[in-house]
Structure formats: structure tokens, C-alpha cells
Amino acid sequence: MAGKTPAGSARSDAVRNRRLLLDAAAEAFAEGGVEVSIGEIAQRAGVGKGTVFRHFVSKDELLAAIMLGMLDELIDTASGLTTADDPGAALKGFLTAGVQIFVRDRAFCEVIGRPSLQHAEVRAAIDRLCDVAEQLTARARDRGLVRPGITGTDVALLMAGVQQTAAPLLAAEPQAWRRYLDLVFDGITASTGRELPYPPPSHLSLA
Amino acid sequence: MAGKTPAGSARSDAVRNRRLLLDAAAEAFAEGGVEVSIGEIAQRAGVGKGTVFRHFVSKDELLAAIMLGMLDELIDTASGLTTADDPGAALKGFLTAGVQIFVRDRAFCEVIGRPSLQHAEVRAAIDRLCDVAEQLTARARDRGLVRPGITGTDVALLMAGVQQTAAPLLAAEPQAWRRYLDLVFDGITASTGRELPYPPPSHLSLA
Amino acid sequence: MAGKTPAGSARSDAVRNRRLLLDAAAEAFAEGGVEVSIGEIAQRAGVGKGTVFRHFVSKDELLAAIMLGMLDELIDTASGLTTADDPGAALKGFLTAGVQIFVRDRAFCEVIGRPSLQHAEVRAAIDRLCDVAEQLTARARDRGLVRPGITGTDVALLMAGVQQTAAPLLAAEPQAWRRYLDLVFDGITASTGRELPYPPPSHLSLA
Amino acid sequence: MAGKTPAGSARSDAVRNRRLLLDAAAEAFAEGGVEVSIGEIAQRAGVGKGTVFRHFVSKDELLAAIMLGMLDELIDTASGLTTADDPGAALKGFLTAGVQIFVRDRAFCEVIGRPSLQHAEVRAAIDRLCDVAEQLTARARDRGLVRPGITGTDVALLMAGVQQTAAPLLAAEPQAWRRYLDLVFDGITASTGRELPYPPPSHLSLA
DNA sequence: GATGAATGAGTTTTCATTCAT
DNA sequence: AATGAATGAAAACTCATTCAT
Structure with a gap:
């Protein structure tokens, strides 16, 4: 109702992880094509697999x-x-x-x-x-x-x-x-x- | 079960199967790209999966x-x-x-x-x-x-x-x-x- | 961020949340059975998932x-x-x-x-x-x-x-x-x- | 075209595994309900997970x-x-x-x-x-x-x-x-x- | 106290490859 | 030589629970 975060700003660690994730995924996709696994992307970003799906629904x-x-x-x-x-x-x-x-x-x-x-x-x-x-x-x-x-x-x-x-x-x-x-x-x-x-x-x- | 094919030796059968396989695989790869499964190729060729690996090592x-x-x-x-x-x-x-x-x-x-x-x-x-x-x-x-x-x-x-x-x-x-x-x-x-x-x-x- | 709720102490907030949670969970369990996720219950109650575990140990x-x-x-x-x-x-x-x-x-x-x-x-x-x-x-x-x-x-x-x-x-x-x-x-x-x-x-x- | 097996009879080891599988699954479902995992069923039957899906599509x-x-x-x-x-x-x-x-x-x-x-x-x-x-x-x-x-x-x-x-x-x-x-x-x-x-x-x- | 981000074990399913028949 | 049954290592995705903020 009132949005996910009170003031419209996400938590700083989440923002950082999202950035890490996007960068890692961009790099992985760039190098390996669409077939790279979520597991590899997560590993490159230094996060768990679950974190990937928290930020991106699929x-x-x-x-x-x-x-x-x-x-x-x-x-x-x-x-x-x-x-x-x-x-x-x-x-x-x-x-x-x-x-x-x-x-x-x-x-x-x-x-x-x-x-x-x-x-x-x-x-x-x-x-x-x-x-x-x-x-x-x-x-x-x-x-x-x-x-x-x-x-x-x-x-x-x-x-x-x-x-x-x-x-x-x-x-x-x-x-x-x-x-x-x-x-x-x-x-x-x-x-x-x-x-x-x-x-x-x-x-x-x-x- | 172990019977010979009336019109050919075991070897000529193998030659025929290789041809069948190449044709079926060519068609399958052409349509579906490298991702088509060995199973589909075998099916299209009308042979078993094992036969694919007898003719081609991988x-x-x-x-x-x-x-x-x-x-x-x-x-x-x-x-x-x-x-x-x-x-x-x-x-x-x-x-x-x-x-x-x-x-x-x-x-x-x-x-x-x-x-x-x-x-x-x-x-x-x-x-x-x-x-x-x-x-x-x-x-x-x-x-x-x-x-x-x-x-x-x-x-x-x-x-x-x-x-x-x-x-x-x-x-x-x-x-x-x-x-x-x-x-x-x-x-x-x-x-x-x-x-x-x-x-x-x-x-x-x-x- | 860390502000108090105008009309209540921290404790009365907690009491209110517990009530909210029980009602939401009752409804969710009634409709969906024991398989409903903690996430859905928290959402229905309008609280965070962590709050569920603060009030109920599991x-x-x-x-x-x-x-x-x-x-x-x-x-x-x-x-x-x-x-x-x-x-x-x-x-x-x-x-x-x-x-x-x-x-x-x-x-x-x-x-x-x-x-x-x-x-x-x-x-x-x-x-x-x-x-x-x-x-x-x-x-x-x-x-x-x-x-x-x-x-x-x-x-x-x-x-x-x-x-x-x-x-x-x-x-x-x-x-x-x-x-x-x-x-x-x-x-x-x-x-x-x-x-x-x-x-x-x-x-x-x-x- | 000519059916999966020449004479309409499945291989004896496959028949045996299917029986093993059905029995193991029946037992597992009976005891644990529909939630038992395919992994557990496979283990009870003494076969690999892939074998379950060979016999039953899902x-x-x-x-x-x-x-x-x-x-x-x-x-x-x-x-x-x-x-x-x-x-x-x-x-x-x-x-x-x-x-x-x-x-x-x-x-x-x-x-x-x-x-x-x-x-x-x-x-x-x-x-x-x-x-x-x-x-x-x-x-x-x-x-x-x-x-x-x-x-x-x-x-x-x-x-x-x-x-x-x-x-x-x-x-x-x-x-x-x-x-x-x-x-x-x-x-x-x-x-x-x-x-x-x-x-x-x-x-x-x-x- | 409250939040929701992070985690990772667990689930179903696919498929190249091996091997008994 | 041919078959297709068995295998098991992936893969995408879910979710109760923990923890930093």
C-alpha cells in the first residue's frame, strides 16, 4: 500500500547488492551468452542464489x-x-x-x-x-x-x-x-x- | 530379436543408419539449432539413442x-x-x-x-x-x-x-x-x- | 525512520502487530491451508517478515x-x-x-x-x-x-x-x-x- | 511407428524397475502423502531420479x-x-x-x-x-x-x-x-x- | 522493535552419455 | 550392431529462517 520502503529509497546494502548483481550478470551474459547459469552469476556477484531472485523475479x-x-x-x-x-x-x-x-x-x-x-x-x-x-x-x-x-x-x-x-x-x-x-x-x-x-x-x- | 535384415548385411545396415542419422540430424539442427536433443534426433531418424553414439562419439x-x-x-x-x-x-x-x-x-x-x-x-x-x-x-x-x-x-x-x-x-x-x-x-x-x-x-x- | 508511532508506545505497537498478524494468519491459513508462506501472511498483515518471527519463534x-x-x-x-x-x-x-x-x-x-x-x-x-x-x-x-x-x-x-x-x-x-x-x-x-x-x-x- | 519395443513387450529389467518404482512410490505416498519428493521415491526404489521420469512423465x-x-x-x-x-x-x-x-x-x-x-x-x-x-x-x-x-x-x-x-x-x-x-x-x-x-x-x- | 535483504537447502525436471540386454 | 533403460549432474526457482540496518 505505502510502498516497499517508507521514503521510496531502498536500503543501501540492497542497492549495493543490486548493483553488484547487475554488473556481475552483465559481465557473465556478455562473456557467456544467455546460457550462463544463475548460479554462476550469483557466485560472480558474491551473493547467494536466492538474492538473485529477490532482485529479479526470474x-x-x-x-x-x-x-x-x-x-x-x-x-x-x-x-x-x-x-x-x-x-x-x-x-x-x-x-x-x-x-x-x-x-x-x-x-x-x-x-x-x-x-x-x-x-x-x-x-x-x-x-x-x-x-x-x-x-x-x-x-x-x-x-x-x-x-x-x-x-x-x-x-x-x-x-x-x-x-x-x-x-x-x-x-x-x-x-x-x-x-x-x-x-x-x-x-x-x-x-x-x-x-x-x-x-x-x-x-x-x-x- | 537378433535376426538379420533380409536385404542387407549388418554392415550395410550400419551404413544405412548412418545416412538416416545424418539426414535427421541435419534437419533437426537446421530447425532447432545446436540445442536439439539427441533424443529428438534419434526419434526423427527412427533409431535408438544408443545408435547415435555408436556412429558418433559425442x-x-x-x-x-x-x-x-x-x-x-x-x-x-x-x-x-x-x-x-x-x-x-x-x-x-x-x-x-x-x-x-x-x-x-x-x-x-x-x-x-x-x-x-x-x-x-x-x-x-x-x-x-x-x-x-x-x-x-x-x-x-x-x-x-x-x-x-x-x-x-x-x-x-x-x-x-x-x-x-x-x-x-x-x-x-x-x-x-x-x-x-x-x-x-x-x-x-x-x-x-x-x-x-x-x-x-x-x-x-x-x- | 526510527520515529515513534504518535498514538502509542513501542509496546502497544507490538500488541497491535501481534493482533494484525494473528488475524491475517488465521485468514490465510483458513483459505490456503498450512502451506501458505510466511511471506504471504506478512504481506496480508502489512508487516515485515522479520516481525512474524519476532512474535512467533517459527x-x-x-x-x-x-x-x-x-x-x-x-x-x-x-x-x-x-x-x-x-x-x-x-x-x-x-x-x-x-x-x-x-x-x-x-x-x-x-x-x-x-x-x-x-x-x-x-x-x-x-x-x-x-x-x-x-x-x-x-x-x-x-x-x-x-x-x-x-x-x-x-x-x-x-x-x-x-x-x-x-x-x-x-x-x-x-x-x-x-x-x-x-x-x-x-x-x-x-x-x-x-x-x-x-x-x-x-x-x-x-x- | 512400429512401437517402442518390437514385440510389444518391454524389457524385463525395465519391467522390474517399473514395478520397484510403483511399489516404492505407493509406499512413500501412503506414508508421507503427496509431498514426498521424487528423490525419496527414487532412493526407496533403489534407482536414479532420472529413472523415475523415464517411467512417468512427471x-x-x-x-x-x-x-x-x-x-x-x-x-x-x-x-x-x-x-x-x-x-x-x-x-x-x-x-x-x-x-x-x-x-x-x-x-x-x-x-x-x-x-x-x-x-x-x-x-x-x-x-x-x-x-x-x-x-x-x-x-x-x-x-x-x-x-x-x-x-x-x-x-x-x-x-x-x-x-x-x-x-x-x-x-x-x-x-x-x-x-x-x-x-x-x-x-x-x-x-x-x-x-x-x-x-x-x-x-x-x-x- | 521492526524491517526486509540475504541465505542455502531442497524441489522438480532435462539430457548427454554409459551399459546391460 | 542396435536398443533404450539407467544415470546423475546440472538448471531455475521457492521459502523458512537469520541478521544487518
Whole structure:
């Protein structure tokens, strides 16, 4: 009725543990993908398994919380770029930021790149990401800096593609993704005159 | 109970079972990814679980055998294209064939795209694939049909990237990969004059 | 944070919390049986889980406290009936009151009906219940209103039996127990001349 | 396609384990109720936990299999009694057999006596039990051996009631249920002239 | 005194792998 | 050689109880 904690602030040790947990889980998911066990996450955070479930109602919710944090960061970055002077550079900066997240995080790749995505909040965040991606793309498109039919959703999708291209190299060459990012960006900005052989994805078919 | 099969020796039965098993496993892995259980594969093949382990020492070996089969098919296709009249069309045909394998096969995506690939034979097959990809690429490169620094390994890697880009769309739009294949191909063939910001992967760093 | 409650000392707060807790627990146990979690009880009472354990040393003690409360109420009702004009009606009134408690309270059924009952205070209360039941029964027996060998303990035990008979019906027919109460009462009061094939329970063998 | 085992017969060791498992589970459920863990059952049977799930798809299925076995036995007993010479003795024999099952088996009491019963096969078996109980009851009723309104469902329900009445005594006096069985039977057969204050349950409202 | 965060043993269930038949 | 039964080590999740704040 009156909320969990009188003044709306959680206990300091709980806050600290939640932080520990999120960090440990983020690291574990990043390294091991969605398959890492709650047991390992708890161990990394230095807490008991029960504590994980006190803070997050299920493994899926924990995963979603972390994915949402990363998506929101990326959305913020993108928002900041919508008013940049050079729309082309802004779009490339956005793409770069996005690919870096994918490159660092195995779970992110697995969650975002799968055909059927369950979690409603994550889907909503992806929608928001596509929206702001479209803003950035539209500005560049209007000035002829990208090919006519390219959409924000295209750009968002290509982030995962660039990561996947470089994936087998990343252990030995952590920056190899930069090569494919540029190559794909050249594909986006190429003025071939030809139309692409398949229409752009409708916004909502993403998730 | 211990009776012989009328139309074959014990050995020919084993050969037939191996074939049954490979086909069933290929289908199962393609649809469900590497997580499909040995039980489901055995059931699809119409054999007992024990038979799976008689033919393949572990699940990983079975998976590797399937992956090798697909890689060999792709290598054959590529070999056939090395003498085609139009090197540009040949390269694109190769890329198309490769992406189609990825699109059809969840396990293939999961196995090939991982940073550290254990299985020696699969690594060797990927090396062979990169070799033949390099032959195709070199022919196109020599005629100025692709950018200067692009290698066969780049091309092989990009197959996975194109699939991953389209992955979230494929359930609703099974042909969406064609959009990104063209876009990436335009990136490969773009004559920007600029060099890519990161050197091509050395052949052996792949896995 | 550490503030006093305006209208009471710390002790009166504790008294109030104990009351809140007993009421909430009674309701929860009645609805959900002994399996309801301490968490749910605390939530219903609007207190923290720690408070439950400050007032009751374990879940079993809390449960016992509730059971004791109900047993004492029933004992009081029975005591009031020992001086009623019609000993037969008094006995039936007692039986009715008892069955109603069982019908309303899942935990009561589960606790009382188990072969080995641990809690000493609850056992003592059941003894007291049997005593007063015996008083009521004796009065009726003396006037020939019940069969010769029937004891107070028999009557007390039959309460649970009537409830259990009707249990599968109660969701659809909340008053169905009345059918079996009358049937059993007719069994108690039947003048068959025959003796029952097994002696009445000795008072102390109850738990 | 051709069934699990060629000739329709399971392997002898599997049959043996299934028997071991059913016996161990029956014993464990009888003693400890539905809450006994699969781990304990496996241990009692001398098999691994996995073996339990090989034979029964879930704990609920195992429990249902055992309950069904007991219900079917009781139904058979009842069927055999439908042609007995003395319908009154037959009805009492049926009641006795049923109460004995309840008395021996904690899980049976818990499963059958609960308001909402999930398992479809168990519900069907209970329906069958009520049917045959009605046959037995009708014969006795037609000869004026039981009160007019008493139905087979009443009789089936009363089995649980008799058990519950005696439950607290059974540890010390394992045969105490015989006392209450006779008392209840006298209630069923009493010719009071009075009607019971609540109508008999409709057949289907049982489960 | 009150709180609710942390704990960890315990539950059901899955599945690759081994082995008796 | 083939089978499928048995195994047991995980995994996600629950909850009574303890304890720092």
C-alpha cells in the first residue's frame, strides 16, 4: 500500500547488492551468452542464489533488465546525435556505437538477433531504437548521404550483421569489426542507381 | 530379436543408419539449432539413442559431421564457379549460395559464428572454403570488380553477417536476406577510393 | 525512520502487530491451508517478515497459536452449552459449531486430522475440548439420547469426519456438510441395540 | 511407428524397475502423502531420479498412476459385490474396503478429498466408482435397507469421512476406524422417518 | 522493535552419455 | 550392431529462517 520502503529509497546494502548483481550478470551474459547459469552469476556477484531472485523475479527478467539498460544507453547516444552538424557522421557514429555493444556482449547478440522475441519491454525499447535510428537515417537520406530506400530499421539490423561478420575474428583481432562497419556503411551510402531487390522491413515486423 | 535384415548385411545396415542419422540430424539442427536433443534426433531418424553414439562419439562430433557436409557442399559449389565466364556474377553466386545455407540452418549460424571454434576438421574445412573464396575473389579483384583489399575470407565472413542482419525478419519475410546481400555486395564492389580502416583478416586467424 | 508511532508506545505497537498478524494468519491459513508462506501472511498483515518471527519463534508456533485460538473458542461455545435445557440439542449445536470451524478452515483440518500431532499446547487444548465434549455427551447419554458407548472424544473426532465427507462438494455446495452432519448424528443417536465393534478411544490416545 | 519395443513387450529389467518404482512410490505416498519428493521415491526404489521420469512423465503422472491403481482395485471389488446375496452386507463390504484404502494411504486421502481435482483420468475413475457405488446402494435401497435419499456418491464420500474421523487414533489404534464405520453405517441405514436437511450431491459435482 | 535483504537447502525436471540386454 | 533403460549432474526457482540496518 505505502510502498516497499517508507521514503521510496531502498536500503543501501540492497542497492549495493543490486548493483553488484547487475554488473556481475552483465559481465557473465556478455562473456557467456544467455546460457550462463544463475548460479554462476550469483557466485560472480558474491551473493547467494536466492538474492538473485529477490532482485529479479526470474532469469528472463534479469536478462531483460540488462538488455534494456544497454538499449537505453544506445537510444540516448542516438538521441544526442540527432542534432549533430554532420548527419552522415552522426549516422556512422550511431552505427559504431551499436556495433560496439554487440561486439562486447554475446547475450545481446543472442537476444536481439532472434526471430521471436518475447519480452514486451525489450520489444518496446527496440521499437524506440528503430524510431531514433529512423530520425538519424532520414536526415542523412534527405541530403542524399544514403541510398534512397534505406530506413532506420535497416541500420539497426545491420549492427548485428557487422558484429556477426567479424565474430570469428574478434578473439584474435578485437577491432576487426571496424573493417566490416566501413564496408557496410559504404553499402548504405553507395550511389549505385540500382534499387535493392527486396523492400525495406516494415517497422513492426522486427520483433 | 537378433535376426538379420533380409536385404542387407549388418554392415550395410550400419551404413544405412548412418545416412538416416545424418539426414535427421541435419534437419533437426537446421530447425532447432545446436540445442536439439539427441533424443529428438534419434526419434526423427527412427533409431535408438544408443545408435547415435555408436556412429558418433559425442553430440559435438555429430554436429561437426553435419557442418562438414554443408561446408563441403558449399566448397564444391564455389569450385564450380571458379571457371565461370563472369567473375563478378560468380562471386555473387557464391555469396548467395552461402547465405542461403546460413538462412536455412540455425545450427550452422550458431557454430560458425562463435569466436572460438574447437573442432579441427571444421576449421580445416573453413580454411578450404576461404581458399576457394579467395580464388573467386581474386578473379573479380583482378578485373576491378571488387575493391582492392577485399579477400576471400572477407567474403566468407560476410555470409554470416548478411544472415544475421536479416535474422529478425526471416520468420515474417523469408526472403529479406536478399536486400542485405545486395547492400553488402555493393559495399564490396564500391569504388570509393578510400581504404577500409582495418586490414583484411589473415587467413588462419579465422577460428 | 526510527520515529515513534504518535498514538502509542513501542509496546502497544507490538500488541497491535501481534493482533494484525494473528488475524491475517488465521485468514490465510483458513483459505490456503498450512502451506501458505510466511511471506504471504506478512504481506496480508502489512508487516515485515522479520516481525512474524519476532512474535512467533517459527511458522509452526504461529500456526499453533491460531489453532489454539479456534480450539478455545469452540471450548467456550461448548462450555456455554453444558447448561442448556435440551441436552440433545446442545450436543448437536456443539457438533454443528465444530464442523463449521472445520469447513471454514483448511489448516484446521490439516493440523487436527494428522496421526501424530506434535505441539503440546494444541494437544492440551484438544484434551480440554474432549473433556467438555464428554460433559455434553454424558448429559445426553444419561437421558438415553445417544447410544450407550458414545464418548465426548467420539463426538469431537466426528467433526473432522463430517467435514471431510463433504469436502469435495463444498466448492459447489457450501452447505452440503449439513447433510452428513445429520446423517452422522443419526448414527450417534441410533438405538440399534447393537454395540459398536470397536471400543471408544481412550482419552489420551488422541494425539 | 512400429512401437517402442518390437514385440510389444518391454524389457524385463525395465519391467522390474517399473514395478520397484510403483511399489516404492505407493509406499512413500501412503506414508508421507503427496509431498514426498521424487528423490525419496527414487532412493526407496533403489534407482536414479532420472529413472523415475523415464517411467512417468512427471510427478503428477506417477501419483495419478498409483491413485488409479487403487481406485480400479476398489471398483473391481465393488463390481464383484453387485451380485452378492445380501445387498446390505455387500454395501457394508464395499464401504469397508474403501475405508481401508483411505486408512492405509495418506496420499489417497489428500488427492481424493480435495475440492478441485485436476487429473482427468482420476476424475473419470471416481465417476466410475460412484456409478458402481450407486448400483450397490440402489439394491440396498430397493429393499429398504438404507434410508430413502442415500446415493452411491454419498457412500463414496463417507469413506473419506470415516477415515478422517479415526485419523488421530490410527497411530495408536490401527483398527479404530471400524468403530466409526459402523456408526456411519448405522446413520445410513437408520429408519428415522426424517429426511436429511440437505439434498444428495449430484453425481458430477464430485470432482 | 521492526524491517526486509540475504541465505542455502531442497524441489522438480532435462539430457548427454554409459551399459546391460 | 542396435536398443533404450539407467544415470546423475546440472538448471531455475521457492521459502523458512537469520541478521544487518
